[in-house]
Amino acid sequence: MIKQPALYIIASKYNGTLYIGVTSNLPQRMYQHREGLIDGFSKNYGIKILVYFEMFEDMQTAIAREKTLKGITRAKKITLIESANPNWEDLTIKLELLKP
Structure with a gap:
């Protein structure tokens, strides 16, 4: 893959x-979250619904974006999610479209 x-x-x-x-x-990561295979925050709080994602050409850019989003307010995070996914639908099904 x-x-x-x-x-x-x-x-x-x-x-x-x-x-x-x-x-x-x-x-793969969504499967791990859904099945509770990753110990920590997401497992402890039952966080399993994919509500937003962005794809990148390289990991450095993805990490930089993660740091940016972790530094913004919750309200801005919700605005970002709702701009792409207003009903907070589980986007895991869209991952099937990304597979080669």
Whole structure:
């Protein structure tokens, strides 16, 4: 599988607890979050719904974007999510479209 750096935001529910992360394999990472295979914050708070993601050419750019988003207010994060996904739908199904 070709690695594709991505930034993602997952939520526990509509307007719920948020988690921002980066990965080189978003479909695999979402599987890990959904199955509770990653210990830590997301597992402890039941954060499993993919509500936003961005794809990048390189990991450095994805990490820089992650740092930027982690530094903004929750209100701005919600505005970002709702600009692309106003109903907070689970976007995991769209990952199928990204597979070669």
